Amino acid sequence: MQKQVTIIGSGIVGAVTAYYLSADPDLNVTIYDEGIGQATKNSAGIISPWLSKRRNQRWYQLAKAGAALYPEIVADTQMGYSVYQQAGTIVTREDPADLEALYQLALQRRADAPQMGTIEKLTAAEVADRIPLLTRAQPGVFVSGGARVDGDKFAHNLLKYAEKRNLVRHKGKVTLNEHGQLMTPHGQQNYDTLILAVGAWLKPLLLPMRMVAKVRPQKGQLIEFQLPETWADDVPVLMPEGERDFIPFTRSKLVVGATHENDQGYDLQVSPLVEEDLFASGQKLDANLTMDQISQVKVGTRAYTPDFSPFFGPIPDNPHILVASGLGSSGLTTGPMIGKLLADYVQTGHHDWNQYQLPVETYLEEAD
Structure with a gap:
């Protein structure tokens, strides 16, 4: 008899989890998506964690593993160059x-991250020649293994691929009651395993169960330019000192951003002042914008x-409900590995995640 696995959230974690689980004929996989404010759909899409100065080694191991997964998934699903x-x-x-x-750090980290590829120290003129x-x-360090991904297209393609195997998709808002029962637009839905991959919305989703997730929302905005000129497909991503990231996508699309706004809650309104700030940052790098x-x-x-730090896994005292949240601005980098690890846990019932995170209980507590 097939086991019912239900995933809430179709961002990077939900999509990757669904992709792996849909290959298991012993599972019936369903995903629900409200589709509001999803970080995956509105992210800059830079996959290049190796030169981060963050001291959190668990995060780095998770990000490094997530970056290494992309070429494998892209090849398996035959995604095009416009996605990754x-x-x-x-x-x-x-x-x-x-x-x-920075150059020495890159050389050091390449020793256990061969996916970094070629490392080069470039003059300002050489950087301008590449972009x-x-x-x-400015002068910089080039890492050939770095990448850009269209998070929206990547998640969408993974879900379409999973649908061809063993995935059913639904739109609409879902809630949990005090007993952890899942209430959907179609009424109460039963499950053997429930995966909550809803990012910043984990806190309100868990509150009826009298459980508080220690997560806060952070607003992020970016701007896209459609430029009259075109460029080669191999133009690198720029992570400039003192300015917003500068991401040339295929041919004529340029992305600048994103912001990190800690005091806006769940607000999803475009801010004209932020738009002007992003534009000014982009124009400092390309005066013709x-x-x-x-x-x-x-x-x-x-x-x-x-x-x-991100966290993921079964909630305390309930191995049938799994959570994933706290990915922050590196969600597209850490998300693939989190999705794979959750899928492995659903299929085997075992995990050894100490190298990637603190215990889930660190980020969950009972409500007063």
Whole structure:
């Protein structure tokens, strides 16, 4: 008899989990998506965790593993270049000593992360040559294994792929009652395993069960430009010092962002002031940008924990309900590995996640 696995949330974690579980003929997999404020659909899409200065080694191991999963998933599902592009990333530093330190860090980390590929220290002129859009460039470190991903397209393609195997999709808001029963637009739905991959919305979803998730929402906005010129497919992503990330996508789409706004709650309104700030940041790098080239402004809500670490796994005293949250601005990097680990747990009942996170209980507590 098939076991019923129900996933709430179709962002990066939900989509990757569904992708892996849909290959199991012993499971009946269903996913629900409210589709509001999803960070995956509104993210910059940079996959390049190796030069981060974060001291959290658990986060780094998770991010490194997530980045390594992308080429495997992309190849298996035959996603096109418009979804995932391993064109490299450039991280800039103005001070020569800082640049050398960054270069040495890259060489050191490549020892246990061969997916980083080629490491090069570039002059400002060489950076400008790699990214022709730039009218102002700084020296930087190039990592050939860095990539950009269209999170919206990636999750959508994974779900379409899973639907061809063993996935049923539903739209609409769901809730839990005090007993952990799942209430949907179609009434109460039974499950053997429930996976809550709803990011910043985990806290209100768990409250009826008298459980508090230690997550807070963070608003993120970015702008997309549609430019008249085109460029080659291998133009790298730029992570500039002192400015917003600068992401040239296929041919003529440029993304600048994203912001990290801690005091806006679940607000999803576009802020004209933030749009102007993002534009000004982009124009400092490419002086030819104009406001009328902005094709859209995207707004999403990330989930953060007090220690900025993601968490995932079964909730205390209930192995049938799994959660995943707190991915922050690196969700597209850590999310694939979290989805794979959750799928492995559903199928085997076993896990060893100490290298990736603190115990889930660190981020969940009983309501007063």
